[in-house]
Amino acid sequence: MKKKTTILSFLLALTLIFSLFLSIACAAEQTLNAYSIWPENWARPMFEEFEKATGIHVNFIRFSSGEALARVIAEKDNPKVDVLFGGPVATHIAGISEGVFEPYKPPAFDVLADRFKDPDGYWIGISDDPLVFMSNEDFLKENNLQPPSSWYDIIEPAYEGMMQMADARTSGTAVTRIFSILEVFDRDEEKAFDYMKKLNKSVQVYTKSGGGGTIPVGLGEAGAGIFFIVDALKTQQEGYKVVVSFPKEGIGTSVEAIALIKGAKNPELGKKLIDWAASPGMQNLLSKYKINFIPAHPDVDIEPGLAKVLEGAANVFPIDSKFAGENRKRIVDKWIEEVLPQ
Amino acid sequence: MPAFYGKLKQSFQKLTKDPAVFISVVIIWIFLTLFILFPLAKILILTFEKSGHFTFSNITEILSKRNHLKAFWNSLLLATLVGISGTTLGFFFAFTSVRANLSRGWSKFLDAAIILPLISPPFTTAIAIIFSFGRRGIITYNLLGFTRVNIYGMQSVLFAETITFFPIAYLTLKAILAGIDPTVEDMAFSLGSSRGRVFKTVTLPLTVPGLANSFLLLFAASLADFATPLILAGNKFPVLPTEAFLQITGLFDIRGGAVLSFILLVPAFIVFMLQRYWVAQKYYVTITGKSGAQTEIKSVAPWAKKIFLGVCLGVCLLILYLYLLLFYASIVKAFGANYELTLKHYVVVFTEGLKAIKDTLIIAITGMFCGGFYGVIIGYLISKKEFISRSFMEIVSLLNYSLPGTIVGIAYLLAFNNPPIAITGTALVIIACYVFRYGATSIRTTVAILQQIDPSIEEASASLGAKSLITFRRITIPLVLPALFNGLGVVFIRSMTAISATIFLVSINWTLITVRILEKMTELELGVAAAFSVLVVVIVFIVIILINLFLRIFRQEGAADLSNMLGG
Numbered sequence: 001m002k003k004k005t006t007i008l009s010f011l012l013a014l015t016l017i018f019s020l021f022l023s024i025a026c027a028a029e030q031t032l033n034a035y036s037i038w039p040e041n042w043a044r045p046m047f048e049e050f051e052k053a054t055g056i057h058v059n060f061i062r063f064s065s066g067e068a069l070a071r072v073i074a075e076k077d078n079p080k081v082d083v084l085f086g087g088p089v090a091t092h093i094a095g096i097s098e099g100v101f102e103p104y105k106p107p108a109f110d111v112l113a114d115r116f117k118d119p120d121g122y123w124i125g126i127s128d129d130p131l132v133f134m135s136n137e138d139f140l141k142e143n144n145l146q147p148p149s150s151w152y153d154i155i156e157p158a159y160e161g162m163m164q165m166a167d168a169r170t171s172g173t174a175v176t177r178i179f180s181i182l183e184v185f186d187r188d189e190e191k192a193f194d195y196m197k198k199l200n201k202s203v204q205v206y207t208k209s210g211g212g213g214t215i216p217v218g219l220g221e222a223g224a225g226i227f228f229i230v231d232a233l234k235t236q237q238e239g240y241k242v243v244v245s246f247p248k249e250g251i252g253t254s255v256e257a258i259a260l261i262k263g264a265k266n267p268e269l270g271k272k273l274i275d276w277a278a279s280p281g282m283q284n285l286l287s288k289y290k291i292n293f294i295p296a297h298p299d300v301d302i303e304p305g306l307a308k309v310l311e312g313a314a315n316v317f318p319i320d321s322k323f324a325g326e327n328r329k330r331i332v333d334k335w336i337e338e339v340l341p342q
Numbered sequence: 343m344p345a346f347y348g349k350l351k352q353s354f355q356k357l358t359k360d361p362a363v364f365i366s367v368v369i370i371w372i373f374l375t376l377f378i379l380f381p382l383a384k385i386l387i388l389t390f391e392k393s394g395h396f397t398f399s400n401i402t403e404i405l406s407k408r409n410h411l412k413a414f415w416n417s418l419l420l421a422t423l424v425g426i427s428g429t430t431l432g433f434f435f436a437f438t439s440v441r442a443n444l445s446r447g448w449s450k451f452l453d454a455a456i457i458l459p460l461i462s463p464p465f466t467t468a469i470a471i472i473f474s475f476g477r478r479g480i481i482t483y484n485l486l487g488f489t490r491v492n493i494y495g496m497q498s499v500l501f502a503e504t505i506t507f508f509p510i511a512y513l514t515l516k517a518i519l520a521g522i523d524p525t526v527e528d529m530a531f532s533l534g535s536s537r538g539r540v541f542k543t544v545t546l547p548l549t550v551p552g553l554a555n556s557f558l559l560l561f562a563a564s565l566a567d568f569a570t571p572l573i574l575a576g577n578k579f580p581v582l583p584t585e586a587f588l589q590i591t592g593l594f595d596i597r598g599g600a601v602l603s604f605i606l607l608v609p610a611f612i613v614f615m616l617q618r619y620w621v622a623q624k625y626y627v628t629i630t631g632k633s634g635a636q637t638e639i640k641s642v643a644p645w646a647k648k649i650f651l652g653v654c655l656g657v658c659l660l661i662l663y664l665y666l667l668l669f670y671a672s673i674v675k676a677f678g679a680n681y682e683l684t685l686k687h688y689v690v691v692f693t694e695g696l697k698a699i700k701d702t703l704i705i706a707i708t709g710m711f712c713g714g715f716y717g718v719i720i721g722y723l724i725s726k727k728e729f730i731s732r733s734f735m736e737i738v739s740l741l742n743y744s745l746p747g748t749i750v751g752i753a754y755l756l757a758f759n760n761p762p763i764a765i766t767g768t769a770l771v772i773i774a775c776y777v778f779r780y781g782a783t784s785i786r787t788t789v790a791i792l793q794q795i796d797p798s799i800e801e802a803s804a805s806l807g808a809k810s811l812i813t814f815r816r817i818t819i820p821l822v823l824p825a826l827f828n829g830l831g832v833v834f835i836r837s838m839t840a841i842s843a844t845i846f847l848v849s850i851n852w853t854l855i856t857v858r859i860l861e862k863m864t865e866l867e868l869g870v871a872a873a874f875s876v877l878v879v880v881i882v883f884i885v886i887i888l889i890n891l892f893l894r895i896f897r898q899e900g901a902a903d904l905s906n907m908l909g910g
Contacts, residue, residue, distance in 0.1 A: 033850050039865045044694065061850050062861060063591075070594030074759060080767050080850050161492060167577070169592035205494045205576040209864040219678040221477040221493075240679060332593070340577060341408040 032269035033080065034060040035068040037087030037172065038256075039211070045289045050276055056269050064209050065091040065172035072100045072261060079263045082270035085277070088172035088254040090179070092123035093325025095259065102262040104271055108278040108297055115318050116255055116296040123257040124278045127286070127293035130253035130316045131173070131180055134214065134232040137241040139223035147245035151184060151195070154224060159202040162223035164213025166206060168332045172254070173210025177226050178335055179324045180252030183317060193338055200342045218242055228254075233292040233309065250315035256293060363727050370720060371731070374738050376763070377778045381753035382741070388597050388756060389604040404601045413580040414605060417565055420499060420581060421609075424564035425557040427504045431657065432511025432556055433549070438650040439512075440519040441545075448651070455658035456509045458665055461882045463839045463856050464569030465863060466875045467502045470664035471574065473671060478678055480667070494576025502570045505661065507563045511556040518552035519545075537643060558617045565610055566746030568842045573863065582606045583748040583842065590752065590846065600756065603749040614744040618737075665879070672872035687873035695874060698858045705769055705852070706837035709776040713833035716777055717784020718826045722818075724785075725792040736785075743782030747842025750779055755846045767849040775843050780836040784829025791825045824893055831889040835882050 036043040040062045047058035063071065065087040072084060072095060084092065084101075095101055096118070103121040116125030133148045140147060143158045154163065166174035178196070185192040204222055207213050211231035216222040218240025232244050258277050260270050276282050283295040287303035294302055294310075302310070310316075390396055404410050438444065439452055459467060474481045476493045483491075522545065530540045568583035575581060582602055590599035671677040675684050691699075723729070724736045742750050754775055758765045765771045803813040841856040848857045855874055862871040 035850070040694065040861075041865075041867075059850060061848075061853060062865075064864070066592035066594070070591055073594050074596065074755075075767075077760065078764065167588070167592070169588045203577065204492060207864070208572070212864055212866060215676075215678075215866040215868070216477075219478045221472075238676065238679075329593075336409055337407060341412060 030056045030269060031059050032056055032082045032266045032273060034058055034083040034085045034270075034273070035071060035081050036060045036062045036085045037065045037068050037091070038062070038085065039209075042289065042291050043085065046277075046282060046285065049282070049285055050273060053276065053281065054272055056272060058273065060085070064170040065175075066170045069095055073098050076100055076262075079261045079265065082261055082264035082266045083273055084259045084261060085273070086126070086256050086258065088129070088176050089123060089125065089257040089321050090175050090254065090319070090324040090328055091172050092118075092257045092259050093321055094328050096122045096325070100262055102260045102264065102267065104260045104274060106271070106275040106278045108275075111298055112278070112296060113298070115321070123259040124274060125255040125257050125296040126277045127256045127283065127296050128253055128318075129228045129230055129256050129293055130310075130313065131176060131226055131251045132229045132232050132313075133224060133245045133247065133251075134217055134227050134235065134242050135224035135245065136217050136220050136222070137243055138220055140243065143223075147243045148224065149245055149248055151181070151247045151249050153247075154202055154226075155195070155198045159223060161202065161204045163199075163202045164205055164207055164216050164222040164225045165203060165227070166210045166212060167208055168206075168335045170208045171210045171212075173226075173228055173231075174206070175324070175328060175332065176228075176252055176254040176319055178331060179319045180250075182331070183252060183319070184247075184249045187323075189334075193334065196335065196339045197342050200339050206340075214242075215240070229294075229306075229309070230292045233306065234290070237290055244309055244312075246313040246316070248314065250317050251313075252319040253294075253316050254319050255296070255321065363723065363729060366719065366723060367729050367731075367735075370723070370735070373716075373778075374735065377774050378738055378742050381750070381757035382745075384756040385600050385604055385607075385749065385753045388600040400597065400601050401605070404598060404605070409580055410585060410602065413582050413585045413602075416496070416579055417582040417606065418609060420496065420503070420571075421561045421564040423500055424503045424507060425561040427500065428508040428560040428564075429511045429515075429553055429556045431504060431508040432513075432560075433515050433553065434650070435508070435512045435654055435657070436515035436519050438647075438654050439516055441524075442647045442650050444651070452654060452658060455661050456512055457886075458661055458879070459506045460509045461835055461839065461879065461886065462506075462665075463859055463875050463878045464567075464841050465573055465859055465871070466668055466879075467506050467664055468570050468573040469671070469863070469868060469872060469875070470667045471498060471502050473667050473677060474664070492576075494574060494578070496575070496579045498574040499571050499579065499581075502574055503564050503567060505664070506567075506570065507560050510559050510563060514556045514559060515549065515552050518549055522548050537646075554620075555617060558613050562610060562613045562744065562746075565606065565613075566748070566842060568746075568748055569860070572860075583746055586748050586752065587845070590755075596752075596756065599752055603746070603752050606746055607749055610745050610749070614740075668872050669876055672869060672876050674869070677868060677872075687867075687869040690867075690870045691873045691877060695855070695858060695870075698853050698855050699877070701769070701852050702838060702855045705772050705776070705854070706834050708769075709773045709780075709837045710830045710834040712773065713777040713781035714784055714826050714829035717781040717829040717833075718788050718822055720781075721785040721788025721825065722792065722822065725789045726818075736789075739785055740782045742779045747779070747840065747844075750775065751843035751846035754843070766847065767851060769852045772844050772847050772852060772854070775847060776833060776837045776840070779843060780833045780840075781829065783832040784825065787828045788822060788825040791821065827889055827893050831885065834885055838878050838882055 034047075038046075043060060043062060047060060051057050068084060068087065069091050072079070072081070075081075076099070079100075084095070092101070101122045103118075104124075105117075105121040106124060109117060109121065109124070112125060116128075118124070133154065135145075135147050139145075139162065145153075145158060148154050153159075165177065168174040168178055181195060181199075182189065182192045185195065205213075210228055211234070213222055213225040214227055214231050214235040217225050218235045218238070229244070232242065235242050236244070258274050260267065260274060264270050278297065280295075280297050280300045283297050283300040286293055286295060286300075287306075292303070292306050294306065389400055390398070392399060405414070435452065435456065439449055444452075472493060473479060475491065475498070477483065477491050479491070479493070482488045526548075527540050527544055530544050535543070566583060568587055571579070571581045571584045572587070575584065583606060586599045586602035586606065589595050589602055672687050673683055673685065674680065675682045675686070720735070720739050724732055724739075754771060755766060757763070758771050765774075800813055800817055803817050808816065839856060841854070841860065844854055845857055845860070848854055855878055859871045859874045862868070862874065
């Protein structure tokens with residue numbers, strides 16, 4: 001019995017030491033907290049570069065836009081982060097009316113085009129991100145199709161059950177898509193929702209995140225999808241055989257934004273991140289890491305490969321961020337009620 | 343009435359007579375109230391309250407949405423089907439394992455293969471199923487050449503959940519079948535019955551309560567499962583836990599999520615009560631004292647044995663195949679497109695993922711000790727001590743375990759986001775969630791073990807002159823130790839693999855491997871997700887081996903087997 005007790009206490013001590021050892025946190029001197037809507041493999045190199053440039057460490061966790069905003073709102077009285085980083089601007093605009101952001105105008109504010117900034121500085125645009133159609137080459141070949149060049153192409157029978165795109169409940173990509181369709185139909189909701197119900201027949205699954213369908217399309221599990229260009233080109237870069245195309249009726253582009261959280265624990269550090277993200281400091285790095293966002297800052301050149309893809313885009317229009325922010329909840333609810341259960 | 347008061351007074355006196363028990367009971371009730379009753383009350387309030395008034399309108403409003411109503415029926419349908427298919431498969435396995443005279447090696451092999459789904463992180467079967475049976479799946483496309491398979495929908499969820507949960511049925515039914523003395527069957531045989539008739543009139547009826555129990559366990563497990571439908575259900579087959587999750591995380595509608603989870607709570611609670619008050623009383627006991635000489639089991643014909651074993655082997659191989667595929671996906675560059683071998687996913691796991699691993703281990707280890715001791719203390723109190731509110735304490739302590747994780751997670755989110763106990767965002771809230779949820783298994787094992795101990799052992803010790811403290815230390819503690827280890831094991835394993843409750847509780851400072859897996863899956867870094875899953879399976883396997891080792895050192899007669907602790 002005594003021996004067993006010794007073993008036990010030894011085990012206990014060992015475990016305690018182990019957990020203590022583990023819990024010695026990597027607490028850097030200057031740390032700021034952020035929710036990132038950009039996927040980890042883009043946010044991480046950016047934040048590492050930021051740390052190199054300023055010595056400020058960014059502690060972050062990635063969420064889909066809906067999820068990130070939900071958290072920011074839930075934590076309103078006791079904010080856990082300083083900055084909401086990335087994500088389509090409709091998310092940030094929805095946050096303004098919830099009173100979760102603190103206005104801040106970085107040095108780049110004045111040179112940014114109007115659509116890349118909130119007039120009061122509640123959010124700042126860091127890049128532009130148009131939606132595209134992305135199709136699997138083999139799928140097109142097997143069905144004798146050209147890359148879709150109209151919104152009506154993708155509701156043809158060949159596409160039935162062959163598309164993947166994002167779920168409006170979690171993804172900003174989906175919200176941007178829905179507002180694009182609304183614009184294509186001149187904001188005639190009845191016609192737009194009629195179209196979306198037809199499109200619903202083409203969809204095999206709505207994914208939780210915006211890029212969720214890209215690899216299935218790359219692999220041929222799905223034939224095509226509607227994604228942000230940044231996700232579509234990443235799929236191409238990884239070697240999947242996919243084609244990017246644009247509909248002739250036009251398609252929306254959304255600003256990617258950053259915002260300071262109201263009541264942030266480290267507002268000064270948060271402002272430094274915004275300064276950096278809105279400047280060429282960060283945006284020049286996008287091409288280095290093959291992140292195909294279109295830089296928002298006028299002094300930053302568009303990467304040639306990306307520019308070439310954009311040449312094919314005859315009609316890309318910015319989503320009216322005010323209209324989108326104000327109607328987001330209503331339209332998404334309507335989509336859930338009318339389109340999803342079809 | 344006076345009789346009632348008299349009784350109350352009596353039990354109160356009894357309580358105060360033993361101050362140690364009294365104090366422990368009070369302390370435990372404080373904890374149970376804070377971490378079980380209070381959060382659930384929060385859900386109820388949010389469900390039935392609107393601007394200060396009692397109302398049903400929140401429920402009718404949510405249910406008026408077509409998608410939600412559909413989700414409700416889908417959940418019930420799915421749970422029923424999983425209950426039936428899982429119980430059938432589990433019974434098949436249990437019958438083969440107990441009655442087909444398997445050699446020890448085969449028996450061990452079955453056990454080992456079957457335990458895999460139980461100790462895996464969520465999604466693992468889901469990922470492997472997409473890899474195998476998806477539109478570009480190894481089996482459906484590469485092998486069979488189908489081009490338009492639709493993997494998303496009820497059939498996939500049903501398949502994945504059956505594979506994941508049937509081991510629960512197996513473990514439950516195996517114990518019951520093993521408890522049926524073969525001599526009972528022998529009697530029937532000697533009276534001239536055929537094998538089929540013996541099975542129909544003896545074996546099956548004796549197993550019926552077990553089947554019902556296993557059905558309910560699987561029903562509850564499927565009802566609570568949120569991970570598999572999230573990946574496999576597609577948009578045509580919404581289910582409640584996933585809808586509640588999306589309602590909160592996607593639409594930041596916490597009330598809607600709470601109401602949806604309340605709707606989920608109703609069937610879950612009915613199942614819990616059925617199990618407790620109906621099935622539990624129907625167990626037949628065929629053990630009469632010491633069992634006689636081992637008789638040869640005759641209930642399965644030799645040819646049937648081969649078929650049984652063949653089918654079981656087939657299912658086991660399927661499980662092993664799914665896990666090998668997962669491992670393979672973790673060491674190739676991009677599954678489905680580029681099969682070059684690489685370690686890059688593991689590099690990601692041990693660099694970017696290091697924080698999640700560290701956090702998970704700290705939480706799991708802390709939770710393991712708290713949960714293990716919590717379980718043993720409550721288990722000891724409710725099986726060995728008399729006090730007011732004893733049976734109520736038992737029910738309440740099992741509540742968080744019986745309810746779907748989504749409900750518990752949402753309840754914790756509601757309860758601990760604001761003062762007086764604002765602990766969301768800390769490790770504490772995740773640990774508390776695990777302790778009060780999975781500590782329940784430790785309670786159950788403790789109760790089961792202590793009930794087998796004849797009070798005479800303790801009395802004997804006392805009558806030999808040992809003081810009560812010595813009796814406790816020399817007799818009771820050694821007897822309880824296996825239960826403690828069981829409890830430690832379960833809490834640890836579940837802390838490593840659970841997601842449904844804690845997905846609402848992770849924060850910027852504390853995150854979990856399972857949540858990273860989900861995140862990596864939605865970001866389509868399937869290789870990294872697979873690598874994380876492999877890591878979890880390996881850690882859990884090591885821990886199981888360690889615990890088995892310790893159990894062997896402290897082995898007591900009649901002590902529970904480790905495999906028992908995972909059965910439901």
